[in-house]
Amino acid sequence: MLSLSARPILSAFLPKPKPRRLLLLLRPRRSSASASALTPPTPRTTTPDPPEDADPTPLFLRPPTHPVPEASLAAFRRRAAALVPPSAPHLHRHLRWLLADASAPAPSGADPAAPHLLRAPLDELEALWLRHVRDRRPFQYVVGNEHWKDLVVAVRDGVLIPRPETETVVDMVAAVEGFQDGWWADLGTGSGAIAVAVARMLGPGGRVFATDVSEVAVEVARLNVQRYGVQDKVEIRRGSWFEPLEDVKGKLMGVISNPPYIPTDDLPGLQPEVGWHEPKLALDGGKDGLDHLLHLCEGLSSALMPGGFFVFETNGNKQSEFLVDFISTKWSSSFCDVEAVLDFADIKRFVRGYRR
Amino acid sequence: MASRLITRSTAAVLLSHLRSRTPNPTHHLLTHGAAMSSLLGPTHGLPATARSRPLLEPTRWFSSPAPVVEAPRTVDGLTVDSIADKGWTILAEAESDWRSHAAAVAQSIRLIKKRLKWKWLLERSKQLAVVLEKPDLWEDPVFAGNVSREQGELMGKIKSVNQFEQQLMEHIDMLRLAREEGDNELETESMRALADMRRDAKEKELNALLSGDNDVYPCFIEVQAGAGGVESMDWAAMVMNMYRSWAQRRGYRVTIIEEIPGELAGIKRATIKVDGEYAFGYAKSEIGVHRLVRISPFDSGKRRHTSFAAVAVIPILGEASSRYQINESDLRIERFRSGGPGGQHANTTESAVRIVHIPTGTTATCQNERSQHMNRASAMAVLQSRLDQLEITRQAQMNAEHTQSLSEISWGNQIRSYVLQPYRMVKDLRTNYEVSDPDSVLEGDLDDFILSFLSLSLDKVDESV
Numbered sequence: 001m002l003s004l005s006a007r008p009i010l011s012a013f014l015p016k017p018k019p020r021r022l023l024l025l026l027r028p029r030r031s032s033a034s035a036s037a038l039t040p041p042t043p044r045t046t047t048p049d050p051p052e053d054a055d056p057t058p059l060f061l062r063p064p065t066h067p068v069p070e071a072s073l074a075a076f077r078r079r080a081a082a083l084v085p086p087s088a089p090h091l092h093r094h095l096r097w098l099l100a101d102a103s104a105p106a107p108s109g110a111d112p113a114a115p116h117l118l119r120a121p122l123d124e125l126e127a128l129w130l131r132h133v134r135d136r137r138p139f140q141y142v143v144g145n146e147h148w149k150d151l152v153v154a155v156r157d158g159v160l161i162p163r164p165e166t167e168t169v170v171d172m173v174a175a176v177e178g179f180q181d182g183w184w185a186d187l188g189t190g191s192g193a194i195a196v197a198v199a200r201m202l203g204p205g206g207r208v209f210a211t212d213v214s215e216v217a218v219e220v221a222r223l224n225v226q227r228y229g230v231q232d233k234v235e236i237r238r239g240s241w242f243e244p245l246e247d248v249k250g251k252l253m254g255v256i257s258n259p260p261y262i263p264t265d266d267l268p269g270l271q272p273e274v275g276w277h278e279p280k281l282a283l284d285g286g287k288d289g290l291d292h293l294l295h296l297c298e299g300l301s302s303a304l305m306p307g308g309f310f311v312f313e314t315n316g317n318k319q320s321e322f323l324v325d326f327i328s329t330k331w332s333s334s335f336c337d338v339e340a341v342l343d344f345a346d347i348k349r350f351v352r353g354y355r356r
Numbered sequence: 357m358a359s360r361l362i363t364r365s366t367a368a369v370l371l372s373h374l375r376s377r378t379p380n381p382t383h384h385l386l387t388h389g390a391a392m393s394s395l396l397g398p399t400h401g402l403p404a405t406a407r408s409r410p411l412l413e414p415t416r417w418f419s420s421p422a423p424v425v426e427a428p429r430t431v432d433g434l435t436v437d438s439i440a441d442k443g444w445t446i447l448a449e450a451e452s453d454w455r456s457h458a459a460a461v462a463q464s465i466r467l468i469k470k471r472l473k474w475k476w477l478l479e480r481s482k483q484l485a486v487v488l489e490k491p492d493l494w495e496d497p498v499f500a501g502n503v504s505r506e507q508g509e510l511m512g513k514i515k516s517v518n519q520f521e522q523q524l525m526e527h528i529d530m531l532r533l534a535r536e537e538g539d540n541e542l543e544t545e546s547m548r549a550l551a552d553m554r555r556d557a558k559e560k561e562l563n564a565l566l567s568g569d570n571d572v573y574p575c576f577i578e579v580q581a582g583a584g585g586v587e588s589m590d591w592a593a594m595v596m597n598m599y600r601s602w603a604q605r606r607g608y609r610v611t612i613i614e615e616i617p618g619e620l621a622g623i624k625r626a627t628i629k630v631d632g633e634y635a636f637g638y639a640k641s642e643i644g645v646h647r648l649v650r651i652s653p654f655d656s657g658k659r660r661h662t663s664f665a666a667v668a669v670i671p672i673l674g675e676a677s678s679r680y681q682i683n684e685s686d687l688r689i690e691r692f693r694s695g696g697p698g699g700q701h702a703n704t705t706e707s708a709v710r711i712v713h714i715p716t717g718t719t720a721t722c723q724n725e726r727s728q729h730m731n732r733a734s735a736m737a738v739l740q741s742r743l744d745q746l747e748i749t750r751q752a753q754m755n756a757e758h759t760q761s762l763s764e765i766s767w768g769n770q771i772r773s774y775v776l777q778p779y780r781m782v783k784d785l786r787t788n789y790e791v792s793d794p795d796s797v798l799e800g801d802l803d804d805f806i807l808s809f810l811s812l813s814l815d816k817v818d819e820s821v
């Protein structure tokens with residue numbers, strides 16, 4: 001039951017043999033890069049995501065096979081820094097991290113004059129940097145990872161970058177009595193961040209079933225599961241919400257989900273990094289943002305074992321209050337201790353409760 | 357006339373002895389400095405053999421009374437003390453002047469002796485020698501073992517210093533002989549040996565000064581800009597850079613823990629972690645307010661400005677018993693918040709974490725790491741050190757060594773002045789040590805300032821004993 005598909009996990013990340021058009025990207029555009037990184041978003045007309053010519057292997061996982069002399073690297077660093085004003089310290093941090101992720105760790109005692117080994121040619125790094133500061137492509141897609149809890153979660157275009165708020169979900173799971181040996185479901189697993197973090201806390205009897213409809217998400221989640229060596233704890237299944245979980249119905253100790261919850265009308269106003277670059281499939285929650293959350297509530301009671309736990313992430317105060325009220329009213333006989341939980345910004349970000 | 361002859365012959369014997377022992381005199385001269393390697397400071401003086409002897413070691417190490425320690429002399433009777441008293445000018449290391457090298461080494465040796473409480477040491481070893489001569493000594497083997505071990509340690513120290521002095525005298529003799537004989541090659545070699553000795557002595561001197569309880573630990577260095585906006589923030593960044601390069605020169609590992617940039621330039625405040633042995637011992641000399649006078653690069657009117665930056669240094673204690681016990685429930689952990697709707701709406705790599713220790717109001721922030729998880733761990737380490745420091749202060753209010761946190765450092769407590777215009781100078785207001793090359797100081801060449809401050813503190817401790 002827990003066997004993984006035999007598909008090679010990295011296959012999806014191998015470069016497609018398409019001509020590279022990086023030089024095009026290097027050509028300066030009319031608006032200056034630093035301005036676009038800091039000024040209000042204007043609708044984007046170019047550069048579809050993901051670009052067809054990009055190597056889909058996350059940068060930080062590519063082999064360091066490109067020798068670059070110190071001087072060229074220093075020159076790149078200067079050029080890249082010149083594109084961002086001092087008033088944007090986060091972009092200077094990003095530059096530092098980009099170079100850290102793109103470099104092979106220098107072996108101790110290495111000749112300091114030896115060329116650096118990079119995971120991408122310098123012109124590609126330059127193009128990546130431009131797309132970050134100019135096109136507001138999220139930094140996490142540039143380097144291919146997000147540092148989340150104690151994990152370095154691989155991400156790429158087409159999969160949602162896990163949010164810091166979501167870390168709390170894992171802590172809530174850890175607070176459930178006997179969680180170590182239960183079966184858990186992470187619905188809409190995306191990068192697999194939650195599933196991997198939960199799996200790492202589980203005992204020998206514990207399992208996580210992670211589902212997603214998105215093919216990219218399933219591939220990235222597989223990579224993360226493999227990177228953290230939790231293949232025997234996490235089973236990834238492609239499909240919509242509870243559909244792939246017929247066989248474990250009524251046996252789950254917990255259901256976790258961070259489903260798309262942004263009201264459709266709010267999508268155009270999103271921060272460019274999100275609205276222009278992250279998958280709509282991971283964000284769009286329908287008219288009130290509640291489409292998926294309500295669907296999940298419907299399936300809860302048959303999926304959970306008696307006494308089972310659930311936690312959903314929501315859009316905030318309004319959605320959480322509504323859901324608490326809805327669940328406690330509509331299914332008062334099925335659930336107990338249903339409550340909204342604050343995130344670190346004191347927004348009611350989560351709804352949790354137990355099946356009776 | 358007679359003494360002159362003796363002088364020459366003694367030196368000649370020395371010389372031929374040396375040449376017959378090794379075909380390459382350079383090599384021999386250069387290896388001299390090693391004698392004191394096990395001596396001071398960082399290893400707290402115990403010769404390795406003494407430390408590893410079992411307590412009840414019945415061997416009697418010293419069957420003869422303590423040797424009468426004669427100060428080593430040159431053939432014409434110079435001693436370390438007489439050299440130090442001559443007040444020869446100490447020139448830069450690169451200058452080939454034997455008097456300058458000799459004076460520098462002599463001063464270092466004097467300071468090392470002071471740190472060892474030399475007179476007391478000689479006195480004590482004389483007493484122990486008497487005890488060790490008692491025929492019934494080994495009837496109490498524990499006592500005998502202790503005495504014997506202590507004597508071993510003392511003699512080890514005395515011997516190392518004496519050997520070092522002896523070397524100095526030999527090099528001086530050799531150099532003067534070479535001059536008389538017109539042996540240029542030997543002169544160059546001796547000069548180089550003296551210069552090497554000087555570097556070696558300076559390092560040992562510095563180590564000898566580090567005897568405080570927490571000196572051995574790594575530390576945090578914090579720099580905060582004073583009033584005066586961009587001027588002071590720029591200055592604070594210069595000060596922070598100075599410490600980063602100083603630390604890197606010394607081979608320490610530097611990590612940025614927190615950095616709050618100024619709006620236009622520089623930093624409002626920053627914290628770095630300096631990892632490596634004795635980082636705190638050295639860096640503690642820098643606690644206080646640093647003042648800069650220069651024509652401001654930010655002032656279109658090209659006026660002269662004075663800026664201030666405050667520096668705090670906190671030791672990072674090991675798993676010592678003196679560590680403050682933090683109660684999880686006393687902590688308030690604040691994470692970065694975007695201020696907007698958050699969740700799926702926002703993309704950020706900002707992951708600053710601030711931890712408040714409610715009972716004491718102590719806080720620590722970290723924003724340098726890539727995840728909140730790591731920032732939290734870093735901030736906890738800073739908080740732990742701050743609370744340790746509070747605890748140390750509480751436990752030893754009297755302790756002159758007590759370090760101050762940034763909030764305690766009053767802006768009146770100026771320790772050093774850096775003047776870039778109208779003249780160029782860096783002057784330590786505590787020791788009056790000054791140099792006329794601010795650039796090298798700002799590039800991290802701080803050891804002389806640190807050394808002179810540490811020596812001064814040692815003098816003070818001496819006086820109060």
Ligand SMILES: C[S@@+](CC[C@H](N)C(=O)[O-])C[C@H]1O[C@@H](n2cnc3c(N)ncnc32)[C@H](O)[C@@H]1O
Nearest residue numbers: 160162188189190212213214240241258260282
């Ligand atoms: C907001 S993302 C959450 C990703 C991840 N769990 C996290 O917290 O970072 C929502 C995820 O739900 C997935 N999703 C959307 N519709 C789905 C459906 N009908 N069934 C399963 N997953 C779906 C998306 O592909 C996306 O990966």
